[in-house]
Amino acid sequence: MGKRESIGIGLMGLGVIGGGVAKALMEREEAIASQVGCPLRLRKILVRDLAKRRVVEVEPHLLTTDPRQIIDDPEIDIVIEVIGGESPALELIKEAILKGKHVVTANKEVISKHGPELISLAQTKGVDILYEASVGGGIPLIAPFKQDLLANKISAIYAIINGTTNYILTRMASEGLDFSSALKQAQKMGYAEPDPTNDIEGIDAAYKLAILATLAFHTVVRPQDVYHEGISRLSSRDFRYARELGYAIKLLAIAKEKDASIEVRVHPVFIPEDLLLAKVEGVYNAVQVEGDLVGRVMFYGQGAGAFPTSSAVIADVIDLGQRINLGVSITSSLRLDPGKRIKPISEIETRYYLRLSTVDRPGVLAQISKILGDLQISISSVIQRETDVATGSAQIVLMSYPAQEWAMQRALKEIERLEVVKEISNFIRVED
Amino acid sequence: MGKRESIGIGLMGLGVIGGGVAKALMEREEAIASQVGCPLRLRKILVRDLAKRRVVEVEPHLLTTDPRQIIDDPEIDIVIEVIGGESPALELIKEAILKGKHVVTANKEVISKHGPELISLAQTKGVDILYEASVGGGIPLIAPFKQDLLANKISAIYAIINGTTNYILTRMASEGLDFSSALKQAQKMGYAEPDPTNDIEGIDAAYKLAILATLAFHTVVRPQDVYHEGISRLSSRDFRYARELGYAIKLLAIAKEKDASIEVRVHPVFIPEDLLLAKVEGVYNAVQVEGDLVGRVMFYGQGAGAFPTSSAVIADVIDLGQRINLGVSITSSLRLDPGKRIKPISEIETRYYLRLSTVDRPGVLAQISKILGDLQISISSVIQRETDVATGSAQIVLMSYPAQEWAMQRALKEIERLEVVKEISNFIRVED
Numbered sequence: 001m002g003k004r005e006s007i008g009i010g011l012m013g014l015g016v017i018g019g020g021v022a023k024a025l026m027e028r029e030e031a032i033a034s035q036v037g038c039p040l041r042l043r044k045i046l047v048r049d050l051a052k053r054r055v056v057e058v059e060p061h062l063l064t065t066d067p068r069q070i071i072d073d074p075e076i077d078i079v080i081e082v083i084g085g086e087s088p089a090l091e092l093i094k095e096a097i098l099k100g101k102h103v104v105t106a107n108k109e110v111i112s113k114h115g116p117e118l119i120s121l122a123q124t125k126g127v128d129i130l131y132e133a134s135v136g137g138g139i140p141l142i143a144p145f146k147q148d149l150l151a152n153k154i155s156a157i158y159a160i161i162n163g164t165t166n167y168i169l170t171r172m173a174s175e176g177l178d179f180s181s182a183l184k185q186a187q188k189m190g191y192a193e194p195d196p197t198n199d200i201e202g203i204d205a206a207y208k209l210a211i212l213a214t215l216a217f218h219t220v221v222r223p224q225d226v227y228h229e230g231i232s233r234l235s236s237r238d239f240r241y242a243r244e245l246g247y248a249i250k251l252l253a254i255a256k257e258k259d260a261s262i263e264v265r266v267h268p269v270f271i272p273e274d275l276l277l278a279k280v281e282g283v284y285n286a287v288q289v290e291g292d293l294v295g296r297v298m299f300y301g302q303g304a305g306a307f308p309t310s311s312a313v314i315a316d317v318i319d320l321g322q323r324i325n326l327g328v329s330i331t332s333s334l335r336l337d338p339g340k341r342i343k344p345i346s347e348i349e350t351r352y353y354l355r356l357s358t359v360d361r362p363g364v365l366a367q368i369s370k371i372l373g374d375l376q377i378s379i380s381s382v383i384q385r386e387t388d389v390a391t392g393s394a395q396i397v398l399m400s401y402p403a404q405e406w407a408m409q410r411a412l413k414e415i416e417r418l419e420v421v422k423e424i425s426n427f428i429r430v431e432d
Numbered sequence: 433m434g435k436r437e438s439i440g441i442g443l444m445g446l447g448v449i450g451g452g453v454a455k456a457l458m459e460r461e462e463a464i465a466s467q468v469g470c471p472l473r474l475r476k477i478l479v480r481d482l483a484k485r486r487v488v489e490v491e492p493h494l495l496t497t498d499p500r501q502i503i504d505d506p507e508i509d510i511v512i513e514v515i516g517g518e519s520p521a522l523e524l525i526k527e528a529i530l531k532g533k534h535v536v537t538a539n540k541e542v543i544s545k546h547g548p549e550l551i552s553l554a555q556t557k558g559v560d561i562l563y564e565a566s567v568g569g570g571i572p573l574i575a576p577f578k579q580d581l582l583a584n585k586i587s588a589i590y591a592i593i594n595g596t597t598n599y600i601l602t603r604m605a606s607e608g609l610d611f612s613s614a615l616k617q618a619q620k621m622g623y624a625e626p627d628p629t630n631d632i633e634g635i636d637a638a639y640k641l642a643i644l645a646t647l648a649f650h651t652v653v654r655p656q657d658v659y660h661e662g663i664s665r666l667s668s669r670d671f672r673y674a675r676e677l678g679y680a681i682k683l684l685a686i687a688k689e690k691d692a693s694i695e696v697r698v699h700p701v702f703i704p705e706d707l708l709l710a711k712v713e714g715v716y717n718a719v720q721v722e723g724d725l726v727g728r729v730m731f732y733g734q735g736a737g738a739f740p741t742s743s744a745v746i747a748d749v750i751d752l753g754q755r756i757n758l759g760v761s762i763t764s765s766l767r768l769d770p771g772k773r774i775k776p777i778s779e780i781e782t783r784y785y786l787r788l789s790t791v792d793r794p795g796v797l798a799q800i801s802k803i804l805g806d807l808q809i810s811i812s813s814v815i816q817r818e819t820d821v822a823t824g825s826a827q828i829v830l831m832s833y834p835a836q837e838w839a840m841q842r843a844l845k846e847i848e849r850l851e852v853v854k855e856i857s858n859f860i861r862v863e864d
Contacts (some may be wrong), residue, residue, distance in 0.1 A: 024583060024725060034767060035582055132580065138726035140572065140580035148564065148572035150467055151456060151746035276732065279711055293456060293743035294570035297733035300708065301726060311725035314583035328760050335466060 006039045007321050010070035010101075012046040012092055013083035014063075017106055017133075019056040020306025021082060021313050026058075032314065036321035044070045046083075046092075071095045078320055080313060081105040082133075090114055097122050097129065102330065104316040106133035106309055112207040112223045115214065116334055123331045130316035130332075135208040136161060136285050138308030139301035143315075144289075145215035146332070152291030154216040158271075158431065159253040161208045163283035163303045164192045164199035165231050169249060169268075170281045176236050191283055202228035202251060202266035209253035212287070213264050217257050219340040221264055226253075227345040229267035238355065238426055241383065241397050242270055245353075248278035249428065263343045270353050270430040346406040351380070351430035353399055356415070357423040360387050360394040364420045368396070371414045377403040393422055399430065438471045439753050442502035442533075444478040444524055445515035446495075449538055449565075451488040452738025453514060453745050458490075464746065468753035476502045478515075478524075503527045510752055512745060513537040522546055529554050529561065534762065536748040538565035538741055544639040544655045547646065548766055555763045560755075562748035562764075567640040568593060568717050570740030571733035575747075576721075577647035578764070584723030586648040590703075590863065591685040593640045595715035595735045596624045596631035597663050601681060601700075602713045608668050623715055634660035634683060634698035641685035644719070645696050649689050651772040653696055658685075659777040661699035670787065670858055673815065673829050674702055677785075680710035681860065695775045702785050702862040778838040783812070783862035785831055788847070789855040792819050792826040796852045800828070803846045809835040825854055831862065 009025070011018060025032070025042055033039040045062050046069075070076055071092070079096040081103060083089045090110050093103050097118065105111065111118070111131045122129045132142045145154075160166050164186055171182040183200065186192035198204045206226035213221040231251050242249050247270040255264045271278050276298060280286040285303030290296050302308040323330045358364045365384065372379060383397040400408070408427070416424055441457070443450060457464070457474055465471040477494050478501075502508055503524070511528040513535060515521045522542045525535050529550065537543065543550070543563045554561045564574045577586075592598050596618055603614040615632065618624035630636045638658035645653040663683050674681050679702040687696045703710050708730060712718040717735030722728050734740040755762045790796045797816065804811060815829040832840070840859070848856055 028583065028585075031585075032583070138581075138723075139729055140576045143575065143580050144572045147751060148575050148747045149570075149743070150750050151460065151464070151743050153460075153463075276708065276711055279708055291570075291743065293739045293746075295734045295737075295740055297571055297731070299729070299731060301729035305727075307725045308727055311581065311583050311723065314725075315580045318582050319579060326761075329758075 004038045004325050006041045007036065007078065007324055008041050008043045008073070008076040009317065010044050010046070010073065010076040010079045011042060012067065012070060012079060012081045014045050014047045014054060014058070015082070015084070016306050017082040017084070017309050018045070019054060020310040021080060022058055023056045024307070024310040024314055032318060035318050037325040040317065040321060043073060043076055046070055067092055071099050076101060077324055078102045078104060078317055080317065081107060082313065083107070084109070086110060086113065093118060093129070094121065097125055097127060100125055100127055102127045102320045103129040104313055104320065105129065105131050106313055107131070108134040108204070108207040108211060112210040115211065116220050119332060119334050123333055126329055126331060128320060128330045128332050130320065131211070132316050133309045133312035135211050136287060136299070137301065137303045137305060138311035139285060139287070139299050139303065141212065141287055141299055142215065144299070145212065149289065149291055149294060152293045154289060154291050155257060156290040157212055157216055157253070157255040157287065158277060159209065159212065159287040160250055160277065160280050161253050161285050161287065161303060162199055162202070162205040162251060163285060164196065165251040166280065166285070167191045167283045168200070169231060169251060172234065172236060173239050173248065176239070178236050179232055179234055200232055201230035205251065205253045205266045209255055209264055209266060213255040213262065214334070216255065216289070217262050217340060218335050218337040219262065220336065221262065221342065225264055225342045227265040227267070231268055233426055234268055235426065238428065241353070241355065243273070244383070245381070245399065246273055247271060247430070248273045250278065252431070254431065257340070260340045261343050262340055263348050265345060265348070268428050270428055272432045346409070348405045349402050350405070351400055351402050351432070352408050353428045353430055354397070355425040355427070356396045356421055357425055358394050358396055359420045359422065360392050361420060364394070365396065367418055367420060368398070368415055371411050372400070375407040375411050377407055377411055436470045436757050438473045439468065439510065439756055440505070440508040441472050441474045441749065442476050442478070442505065442508040442511045443474060444499070444502060444511060444513045446477050446479045446486060446490070447514070447516070448738050449514040449516070449741050450477070451486060452742040453512060454490055455488045456739070456742040456746055464750060467750050469757040472749065472753060475505060475508055478502055499524055503531050508533060509756055510534045510536060510749055512749065513539055514745065515539070518542060518545065525550060525561070526553065529557055529559055532557055532559055534559045534752045535561040536745055536752065537561065537563050538745055539563070540566040540636070540639040540643060544642040547643065548652050551764060551766050555765055558761055558763060560752060560762045560764050562752065563643070564748050565741045565744035567643050568719060568731070569733065569735045569737060570743035571717060571719070571731050571735065573644065573719055573731055574647065576731065577644065581721065581723055581726060584725045586721060586723050587689060588722040589644055589648055589685070589687040589719065590709060591641065591644065591719040592682055592709065592712050593685050593717050593719065593735060594631055594634070594637040594683060595717060596628065597683040598712065598717070599623045599715045600632070601663060601683060604666065604668060605671050605680065608671070610668050611664055611666055632664055633662035637683065637685045637698040641687055641696055641698060645687040645694065646766065648687065648721070649694050649772060650767050650769040651694065652768065653694065653774065657696055657774045659697040659699070663700055665858055666700055667858065670860065673785070673787065675705070676815070677813070677831065678705055679703060679862070680705045682710065684863070686863065689772070692772045693775050694772055695780050697777060697780070700860050702860055704864045778841070780837045781834050782837070783832055783834050783864070784840050785860045785862055786829070787857040787859070788828045788853055789857050790826050790828055791852045791854065792824050793852060796826070797828065799850055799852060800847055803843050804832070807839040807843050809839055809843055
């Protein structure tokens, strides 16, 4: 089978990401052709509104509002999906695959919810679906899990994979801002959406973690398997105590495997401030992976944005293009190891930071300690201070030794019921 | 072409790395087979001495001192070369390729000196040579350059790619040790060789930088193209001044491309202390890459050691195994863009830190400033102190604005000749 004269591309979506992809495809046509071995031809771009003004200039005849113009075009070999969201992206990807087209997508929601089925479907049709851009923007993450780290048994992933929340936490930590002011700053900078729920509640990170954990542990992890908590409960006080105790606070996506049990969770975490991960600031992402051969590796970069995302999308397109050009049949399959289970959050074991507001009276700490002790939770350190004479209240901060989540949750309920406790101001899991 | 029943492996070298590779191949036989699609069979291991006691237990009949037993075995598909050093590794790799075998190597010296020729040779024989383990141990680096970052025009690489020197510098920075004590500590820990020349003079890093720069800039960069300076001139005083000025000192391997001119150099560098790269400590490696789409990405992990290196070697073996098993013809080629040149060090432009010992007398600084000013070198800050009354000497530290290397070298010669200057204690390039 000889080399191809060209490879046809259909682009679905011309928003921020799609515009970046189109621009990069056009501007570096020659460099890409020299990598692939033949030119790529951008044949059609699916948009919602033909009349809309766009940042990137494309020839008007390329635009269409009809997906069939891409799906039914036999000259299109690769469909790039950058519409985002679950529907209609999922249906369009499926139809493209059914028509024997390769797919490159940046869609974390579709891949985290339907990736395994789409990969199987592609396999039966002799095509491939690549999704490097779905996690961590341009940072190589999917390829390392699919290839470079394959020899390893992965034991843990600790990831900062949501730039919006990392930006907010960085501002809170460095300037003492409270959550709502930091969120407003992030919105002003364009780093947070007008409705920031998906980011600040950890939903976006849960999608991405499901994708990484599926690859790392060779078992299907769905977004609904991922326990998630957001960052809105954090206050500037927590940051002050964290610093005093030698920690940073990050929204981490954590995945661990031990004895064929997998835990996957997204929530704020105390991590030692001297850890490299603790020093990842602003909108940057970082994914730390622990493998039995490789030890600890970390991947760092911009997790979002039109250009970083285009970098990953185009790398996938070049990869497919090279293989199409070689006449190689291209399919991927997910290796799935049997017999693994996903732990409910109640079964995890970790350390805890607990901040309480209590009445300022002798014996308060004894009552709290007794509840914890009865549940086999040992305290590693205590800070008691900030007594507010006017209201007669004290602030108690406790750090525990490793304890089980169900026990800590039960303890929190009992502590909350104590007459001397005014409020459980916060509790945050600790990883070290 | 159907699937293979098995794929034959020949291992050359059973030292620290080879032992790790053999152990990993044997211990995770099943997992690797499930990735590749058929079992790998380790058929022969080339050693120098059959009788030597080894950490890893291998069946004695696998061992041979005769390379022909690997090279002439038609059942061996992939040769893993982990002998290290230039000869006889180079000859053995060539012979293996000529016999139509794929090669996986961890050999930075062979790849940096002969990589382009070996890749061409492999191409003519329809086989491939992979070398992920040659730089940065188990950190995915070669694959990202060959694939994930392909869409980018790379403008710069800043890399800590020698664990020995980073360990020494970390001890000097954190404990105020002088170079020779820190080196002794590194030797005691097994992080530095009895003859540490290759590491501390930047030669090892130059090999690795040549490999990365060749891939990043699509042009052949040889080790002799890489300017290198070691770390033995650094003193604890330099670390104190660095901290005072807000910098860390690292041995960086730097590669930049601008206007088709490439600079490649390894030397101690002042980098801003808040840069993530400045926080890479001990034997860890980190490679920061700047691409026009992806922005700044960084890869971090253990750059050496039997297991991390095995992680990369086995990933390459799995990659080849998968492709052999698919019946795919496998060759790589280096994309080489024409018309690029490598700058001599005299043409680079950077900032400089300069530490001088002078006589303690008015007008000294004026004489030094005049020399610099005449060569268009502007001073951004000055520290003058530590006057030693007994010897009548003063310590002057200067930071310059960006200046050309040839101008700075000429200035240094002229400053050295000044009667009032006792010694140019050190000068270090600054990147920020």
